C-alpha cells in the first residue's frame with residue numbers, strides 16, 4: 271500500500287534518557303486503524319545506534335536507580351496508578367483506534383495492566399529477603415534480592431496496554447532500568463502509558479523505548495549490557511528470542527502462543543456455559559492468547575452445538591468504538607487473509623462449518639478487517655484449524671465420550687497456556703485440575719488470567735523460562751539473590767583457633 275503524505279501523519283517518537291526523540295531511521299511502518307485503514311501514525315524501525323543509545327541511557331541510570339529507596343520506588347507507582355485511572359478512557363480510545371477491540375474491552379486491557387501497577391506500588395512487601403538466625407554459633411545468614419541492571423521487554427499487538435504494564439513497572443520497582451520494544455503494529459496506546467510513567471516521576475533513563483521489529487529485537491537479545499529479556503508473542507518468535515537471549519547469557523522469560531481447550535461436561539449449567547463460550551471464543555475477535563479456541567463437548571453436551579452457533583450469530587460485528595459492538599476487526603489485512611485461509615483449509619480438510627463469518631460486511635466500514643464469528647464442528651487433530659493458532663473469531667468444536675479422553679486430548683496438544691472446564695461436579699473439577707498439564711486452569715471461568723498477587727504461568731509449548739510475568743515469580747525473575755553469611759566477633763571471648771574444615775564454627 272502506498273505511504274500517505276508524511277506531513278499529514280504523526281510520527282511515533284523513541285524515548286531515550288527521558289527525552290522523546292525522532293528516529294533518524296530510513297525505515298518506517300504505518301500504524302493503521304483496522305476498522306477503516308486510516309493511517310494513524312508512522313512508527314520507525316530504530317537504528318542500531320538508537321538501540322545502543324537507549325541501552326546506554328538505561329545502563330547509566332541504573333547506577334543511581336539501583337539504590338533508590340523502597341519508598342521512592344513505591345510512590346512513583348502509587349502516582350502512576352492514579353494517572354492511569356484518570357486517563358483510562360483516553361488511552362482506551364487510542365487503543366481501540368489502533369488495535370480494533372471494543373472500547374469496553376480496551377478499558378479492560380488498560381485495567382488488567384493497572385492492576386500490575388498497583389501491585390508494583392507494593393514493592394516493599396514483595397522484594398523481601400530471608401534471614402536465619404544462628405546458623406552457626408554467632409553466625410547469621412540472610413539474603414537480599416538485588417536488581418539485575420538493564421532489562422528489556424518485547425510486546426505483542428493484542429494487548430498494547432496490559433502486556434507492557436506486565437513488564438516495566440515490576441522491573442523498575444525492583445530497581446532495574448528498562449528498554450521497551452512495543453509492537454510496531456499498535457504502539458500508540460503503549461506510548462500514552464509511557465508518557466504517564468514519566469509524569470509519575472520515573473527518572474530519565476530508567477525507562478526507554480525503541481521501536482522496530484526483527485532487527486531491533488535481535489539487537490536487544492545480543493546486547494551485552496542487557497541482563498534479562500521479557501517477551502510475549504508468538505511461539506515462533508518467542509522460541510527464537512529465548513534461544514538467542516540465553517545464548518548471549520541473559521535471563522529470558524517468553525510467554526508464547528496457545529490453543530486453549532474448554533471442556534464442557536453434560537452436567538454444566540447450560541445458559542452460563544454457552545454465554546461463557548461465546549464471550550471467550552469471539553471476544554476481542556479471538557485475538558487473545560487466553561481466548562477459548564477449541565470447545566471439547568463431552569457426551570450429550572454435543573447437542574448444544576446448534577445453540578452455540580445461534581448465540582454466536584447474535585454478536586454485533588462493527589468498529590470497536592461504535593456502541594453495542596461485540597466483535598471488532600482483526601489487526602491487519604494480512605491477519606485477515608491468514609485467518610480466511612485457515613477457514614478454507616478447515617473446510618477442505620473435512621470440518622463442518624456451522625457458522626460462516628467470511629462475508630462479514632459492516633456498513634460505513636467497508637475497508638475494515640472484519641470476520642464475523644465462525645464455528646466449526648467435527649474438528650480433529652491433524653487438521654490445520656486444530657494444529658495452528660488461528661488468532662481470529664473462529665471457534666473449533668470437537669466431541670469426545672469421557673472427561674479422561676478430553677484430558678488426554680489436551681495434554682497431547684503442544685500448547686499449554688490456558689484451559690477450562692464447565693461442570694457442576696466438584697469431583698470432576700478436581701480431577702481435571704490435578705491431571706491437566708496447562709498453566710492456567712479455569713473452573714467455570716472461561717479466561718482464567720490470574721490477578722497480580724499470583725503469576726501468569728503457562729506450560730509446555732506456551733512458555734520458555736521458569737519464571738512468569740508479575741506476582742511473586744517476576745520478583746525472582748527481575749532480581750538476583752545474594753546470600754550473606756555474617757559474624758561479628760566477640761573479641762572479649764577466647765579466639766576459637768584455626769578452622770581447616772568446611773564446617774561453620
Ligand code: NAD
Nearest residue numbers: 425426427452453483484487503504507525526527528559
Ligand atoms: P509476534 O510474535 O509476531 O510479535 C511479538 C513481538 O516480536 C513484536 O514486538 C514483534 O515486533 C516482534 N517480532 C515479530 N517478528 C519477529 C522476528 N522475526 N524476529 C524478532 N522479533 C520479531 O506476535 P503478535 O502477532 O504481535 O502477537 C500474537 C501472539 O502473541 C499470539 O501467538 C499470542 O498467543 C501470543 N500472546 C501470548 C501471550 C501469553 O501470555 N502467552 C499473551 C499475548 C499474546
